[in-house]
Every structure is written in structure tokens, then in C-alpha cells.
Amino acid sequence: MKLIQxxxxxxxxxxxxxxxxxxxxxxxxxxxxxxxxxxxxxxVQLPQLAHQPTLAAQQTSQQRFLQQAAELRKSAKSRSxxxxxxxxxxxxxxxxxxxxxxxxxxxxxxxxxPGDALYGTKRxxxxxxxxRTGDVEVLxxxxxxxxxxxxxxxxxxxxxxxVEFEGTIETMQGEMWLxxxxxxxxxxxxxxxxxxxxxxxxxxxxRVHDGILRALSVTVLTADQSPTFTPTVPAAMGTxxxxxxxxxxxxxxxxxVSPTATPLPKDNGDDDxxxxxxxxxxxxxxxxxxxxxxxxxxxxxDNNDDNSxxxxxxxxNINDNxxxxxxxxxxxxxxxNVNDNDDGDNTNDNSDDDDDSNDNxxxxxxxxxxxxNxxxxxxxDNANDDSGSDNSxxxxxxxxxxxxxxxxxxxxxxxxxxxxxxxxxxxxxxxxxxSSGGDGDNNNxxxxx
Amino acid sequence: xxxxxxxxxxxxxxxxxxALVEIHEQYYTPIYRYISFRVSDSQSVEDLTSEVxxxxxxxxxxxxxxxxxxxxxxYGVASNIVKEYYRQKKRANLAALDESxxxxxxxxxxxxxxxxxGEKLLTVMKDLTEDQQNVLALRFGFEMPIKEVAxxxxxSEGSVKMLQARAVASLSNRIPAGAMAA
Numbered sequence: 001m002k003l004i005q006x007x008x009x010x011x012x013x014x015x016x017x018x019x020x021x022x023x024x025x026x027x028x029x030x031x032x033x034x035x036x037x038x039x040x041x042x043x044v045q046l047p048q049l050a051h052q053p054t055l056a057a058q059q060t061s062q063q064r065f066l067q068q069a070a071e072l073r074k075s076a077k078s079r080s081x082x083x084x085x086x087x088x089x090x091x092x093x094x095x096x097x098x099x100x101x102x103x104x105x106x107x108x109x110x111x112x113x114p115g116d117a118l119y120g121t122k123r124x125x126x127x128x129x130x131x132r133t134g135d136v137e138v139l140x141x142x143x144x145x146x147x148x149x150x151x152x153x154x155x156x157x158x159x160x161x162x163v164e165f166e167g168t169i170e171t172m173q174g175e176m177w178l179x180x181x182x183x184x185x186x187x188x189x190x191x192x193x194x195x196x197x198x199x200x201x202x203x204x205x206x207r208v209h210d211g212i213l214r215a216l217s218v219t220v221l222t223a224d225q226s227p228t229f230t231p232t233v234p235a236a237m238g239t240x241x242x243x244x245x246x247x248x249x250x251x252x253x254x255x256x257v258s259p260t261a262t263p264l265p266k267d268n269g270d271d272d273x274x275x276x277x278x279x280x281x282x283x284x285x286x287x288x289x290x291x292x293x294x295x296x297x298x299x300x301x302d303n304n305d306d307n308s309x310x311x312x313x314x315x316x317n318i319n320d321n322x323x324x325x326x327x328x329x330x331x332x333x334x335x336x337n338v339n340d341n342d343d344g345d346n347t348n349d350n351s352d353d354d355d356d357s358n359d360n361x362x363x364x365x366x367x368x369x370x371x372x373n374x375x376x377x378x379x380x381d382n383a384n385d386d387s388g389s390d391n392s393x394x395x396x397x398x399x400x401x402x403x404x405x406x407x408x409x410x411x412x413x414x415x416x417x418x419x420x421x422x423x424x425x426x427x428x429x430x431x432x433x434x435s436s437g438g439d440g441d442n443n444n445x446x447x448x449x
Numbered sequence: 450x451x452x453x454x455x456x457x458x459x460x461x462x463x464x465x466x467x468a469l470v471e472i473h474e475q476y477y478t479p480i481y482r483y484i485s486f487r488v489s490d491s492q493s494v495e496d497l498t499s500e501v502x503x504x505x506x507x508x509x510x511x512x513x514x515x516x517x518x519x520x521x522x523x524y525g526v527a528s529n530i531v532k533e534y535y536r537q538k539k540r541a542n543l544a545a546l547d548e549s550x551x552x553x554x555x556x557x558x559x560x561x562x563x564x565x566x567g568e569k570l571l572t573v574m575k576d577l578t579e580d581q582q583n584v585l586a587l588r589f590g591f592e593m594p595i596k597e598v599a600x601x602x603x604x605s606e607g608s609v610k611m612l613q614a615r616a617v618a619s620l621s622n623r624i625p626a627g628a629m630a631a
Binding site for chain 2: 005006009010013038039041042043045046047048049050051052053057058060061062064065066068069072073076
């Protein structure tokens with residue numbers, strides 16, 4: 001086909017689409033009528049070649065179409081129900097399995113003894129229960145009973161394992177003690193802490209070998225028979241026992257351990273009692289040494305006969321150091337409240353701000369610096385303000401007495417020193433104003449401006 | 450138009466009854482006409498047209514449904530179905546006479562002459578190339594605009610116009626002059 005013809009055919013087809021008739025188009029191109037006529041006639045016929053569907057055919061097709069769609073929807077629903085449930089069922093099944101395994105594990109571990117593979121698991125579950133269950137005392141008692149039962153069982157076996165339990169000293173005959181019915185060998189290698197006596201509640205750590213429990217350490221927890229709970233979480237899931245601090249002599253009478261000589265007890269991390277780290281609650285121990293309450297949120301730390309109690313952290317509440325506390329470098333820094341230092345307290349340095357209600361009774365010495373409020377210094381206070389109604393006593397270099405609101409005080413700044421900035425050597429009857437601080441102010445120094 | 454088609458398609462993906470009815474009503478006739486342009490046997494045209502919509506359902510079920518255009522997808526399926534039909538039937542002759550004669554307001558004589566010419570055209574249609582057949586079927590059967598034909602065939606509009614012109618010219622060269630009625 002000639003190029004000119006192709007172009008003409010394109011033009012003619014477009015003319016037909018625009019609604020022109022065949023004759024109109026042919027009249028426009030009279031020189032090409034013979035070529036264009038068959039072309040245009042054919043083009044006009046083409047739209048008529050396609051058939052219109054009958055209504056019946058369309059309806060039949062639609063019916064078949066929708067029926068098939070309904071079947072697909074039905075099968076899709078049953079598939080998707082499972083797909084919808086699977087994300088829920090699968091983890092649920094896993095959880096059920098986990099619970100079953102856990103229950104089995106707990107059940108299996110209940111009978112575990114020191115040296116068994118599941119013993120660590122058993123101790124872990126015990127600790128978990130103690131932190132979650134309400135009646136702690138009952139559980140504690142049950143736990144201690146279980147420890148003694150385990151020791152009994154181990155003693156009757158051929159096991160060579162480490163054990164630990166608490167009980168009451170019933171008898172002490174030479175190297176054989178009876179602690180809550182359990183025979184314990186105590187020899188020169190045994191480290192004994194505290195005042196051992198019949199009736200004392202002790203914690204025994206030792207090794208069972210050939211049916212004999214040889215104590216590595218015996219720690220007196222309370223002199224009387226009241227048990228003090230000190231749950232011990234195993235350092236590892238095995239038979240290892242926590243190490244104990246050394247005692248100078250196993251045969252000497254029990255003496256308070258010098259805090260400087262005794263290394264600090266082992267730091268048992270969070271939730272530990274006895275050695276007092278973060279988040280420790282209700283620590284009512286006796287003879288605790290080197291208790292470093294350095295973490296925050298230590299509550300109700302009632303330490304009797306405690307030495308070197310350094311409450312250096314913030315938010316230490318109700319730190320009640322009773323009894324014969326020695327060398328209490330009680331540095332109540334931060335926001336400490338209600339620091340009640342009773343008799344025999346020395347070197348109480350309330351050095352920081354916002355110490356409230358510091359009531360130093362008895363033989364208190366060298367007290368009160370900084371912004372101490374409401375310091376009621378009673379009798380027998382040395383180098384301090386006497387029993388008068390002392391308010392807001394700012395005791396700098398000692399003896400800043402009644403009604404002394406001034407600063408820069410010196411020794412013997414006595415009665416009737418009313419305000420003013422008194423210079424050195426201010427004595428009786430220094431009334432008002434302020435002087436230029438001449439030396440040797442004597443009686444009746446009525447200073448004026 | 451495209452946006453409406455996409456909305457309809459999205460509804461159809463969930464096999465929504467109303468959407469499927471709408472699709473069938475909207476596209477049945479164009480698909481039927483397209484196939485009828487290429488297949489003369491009316492029963493076969495009905496069957497093949499119905500098959501196009503069943504394949505659409507399968508594609509929706511298998512998540513292979515068209516993403517962008519429904520018309521183009523339906524045309525492609527129809528084209529493949531027609532190819533499969535000829536592969537299976539291998540028919541090259543005129544289809545059986547269709548008893549239904551479209552009148553379009555013409556006299557019976559004119560209708561008969563038209564029918565005969567149409568049958569002849571359909572016969573010689575098979576001699577055209579695949580692209581030429583598709584262009585004519587889409588333009589005059591599916592009644593698709595040039596621009597859309599270009600899109601579904603993956604060609605330029607100019608190419609589609611040229612294909613169309615050459616197809617018509619080829620057909621007209623194969624029909625005896627005496628059979629042509631203006």
C-alpha cells in the first residue's frame with residue numbers, strides 16, 4: 001500500500017468516526033474513489049460484525065458467575081476462621097505447654113535435695129513464692145523446716161554435698177553440737193560468729209561427707225530462740241555455698257567483731273537481707289556489721305548493736321540505732337528524717353541541710369552543725385547549749401547558747417547575747433547592736449552601732 | 450472512570466455479591482462482543498464469555514486479580530481464551546449460521562446481505578495478524594477508544610491507528626467488490 005494511501009486511510013477512518021458518511025468522504029477525495037470505496041464500506045461493516053448477547057445468555061452467565069462466587073466465599077470463610085484463630089491459638093498452645101512444663105518442673109523439683117540437678121530450681125521457686133505470697137512468716141518457717149529435712153535426707157545418703165540450715169543449739173558437747181536435732185561437727189576450722197550458747201538460733205553452713213555434717217561456719221542469729229529468717233538464694237544453681245567472713249578464733253569467747261577487721265559481708269545483690277543493698281526492707285538483725293545501706297529506698301533499718309552504719313543514700317527513713325552502738329559515723333546526708341540517736345552516741349555529724357527533729361539525748365558530744373533545726377540538747381551535753389529553751393541553735397564553734405541568733409560566735413557566748421554581730425570575746429550582758437568586734441569584751445559590754 | 454473501576458475491584462476482592470453483579474453487568478456485553486468479533490459460533494461465544502468471568506473469580510480467590518485496570522485484564526483473559534479456543538478447535542471456516550439476525554432498522558434483504566458480508570468478513574478475519582484481529586475486535590467489538598486499545602495492547606496510539614487502517618484495508622482487499630454494499 002502506498003504511503004499516501006495509508007495516510008488517506010487514517011484520515012478516512014477518522015472522518016468515519018467523526019460521523020461523516022462514506023459519500024461525504026469520497027466526495028472529498030474524488031481522485032481516490034476506487035481505492036477508498038471498498039475500504040470505507042468494509043470499515044462501516046465492521047461494527048456490525050460484533051453480535052449483541054441475548055438476555056438469556058447474559059442471565060445464564062451471571063447465574064453461573066454468582067453461584068461460583070458463593071462457593072468460593074464458603075470455602076474462604078472456613079479457611080479464614082482457622083487463619084484468624086491461629087495467631088491466638090498458637091501462642092495459647094505455647095502458653096499451655098509452658099504452664100504444663102512449669103508445673104511438672106515444680107513438682108519434680110519439690111523432692112530435690114542438695115546435689116540434685118533440680119535443687120537450684122527448687123530454691124528459686126521458694127524465693128519466688130516468698131516474694132509473692134502473703135503469709136511470709138509461715139512460708140519462712142516452712143522453708144527452714146524443709147532445709148532441715150533436706151539435711152536429714154542427705155545425712156542418710158552417700159552424698160557429698162554442701163548444705164545450709166537454721167536451727168536452735170540444743171547441746172554443745174565438745175566438737176559435736178546438736179542443732180534442732182541435727183548433729184553438727186564443729187572443730188577448729190569452723191568459723192563461729194556470735195555468742196554461741198544453748199538456745200541460740202544459728203545458721204549452719206557445712207559439708208556432708210560420709211554421713212557427717214562438718215560445719216564450715218556457724219552464725220548466731222539471735223541469742224534467744226526466735227528464729228530470724230534469712231533466706232539464702234543460692235549463688236549458683238548448684239551446691240556452692242555463700243562464703244562467710246572469718247572470725248579470729250573459734251575457741252575464744254564471742255566478741256563483737258571489729259568492723260575494721262572484718263571484711264564486709266558478701267553483697268547479695270537486690271532483695272537481700274543481712275547485707276543490705278538496694279530495696280531492702282524490714283532488716284531487723286542483730287550484730288550486723290559493715291551494713292552499707294548505700295542504695296536508695298532502704299526502709300525501717302533497725303539495727304541493734306550495729307557498727308559503722310553508714311546511711312549515705314537519700315531517702316533513708318527511720319534509721320533507729322538503738323543500744324550500744326559504737327563508732328556510729330552516722331552521716332545522715334540527704335533528706336534524712338527522724339534521726340534518733342540515743343545514749344552513748346558519738347560523733348553524730350548531722351552535717352547536711354534539712355535534718356529535722358534531731359533529738360540528741362544523753363551523752364551527746366560535738367553535735368550539730370549546719371542548718372540543724374529544733375535541736376533539743378538536754379542535760380550533760382558538753383560544749384553545747386544547755387537545757388534552756390533553745391531554738392534554732394546554730395552551734396558553730398561550740399557554746400552558742402540561749403537566744404543566740406548571731407553568727408561568728410566564740411567560746412562562752414553566754415546569756416543575753418541578743419542578736420547583733422558580736423565580735424570576739426563576747427561575754428555576759430552583751431545587749432543589742434553590734435560592735436566592731438574589739439577584743440576582750442567583758443562584762444556589761446553594751447555595744448552600740 | 451479508572452477510580453470507579455478501582456473501587457469496584459477492591460470490593461470484588463472480598464467476593465462481595467453486589468460488586469460481582471455490577472462487574473458482570475458492566476462488562477458482559479463488551480466481552481461478548483469482543484469474542485463474537487473473533488468467534489463466529491454464538492454458543493461458543495456465550496461459553497467463552499462466561500469463562501472469562503469464572504476466571505476472574507479464580508483470580509480473585511488466588512489473589513491474582515488485576516491491580517490497576519479491570520477492562521484491560523478482562524480483555525487479556527478474553528484474548529487468551531479465544532486463542533485457546535482456536536488451538537483446541539482449529540476451526541478456520543465460517544461458523545454455523547446464527548438464526549438471530551440483528552435488524553438495526555433495515556429491511557430483511559438488507560439484513561441478509563449484511564449478514565452474508567459479515568460472515569465473509571469474519572471468515573477472512575482469520576487471515577489477519579493477531580494484532581490486527583485484536584485491534585479490530587477491541588475497537589469494534591469491545592468498543593474501546595484508541596487510547597485505551599493502545600494501553601491494553603502496550604502500543605502507541607499511532608501504532609494502533611496504523612494497525613487498524615491496515616487491517617481494514619487487508620479485509621477490504623479480500624472481499625470481492627461485488628459483495629460490498631454501501
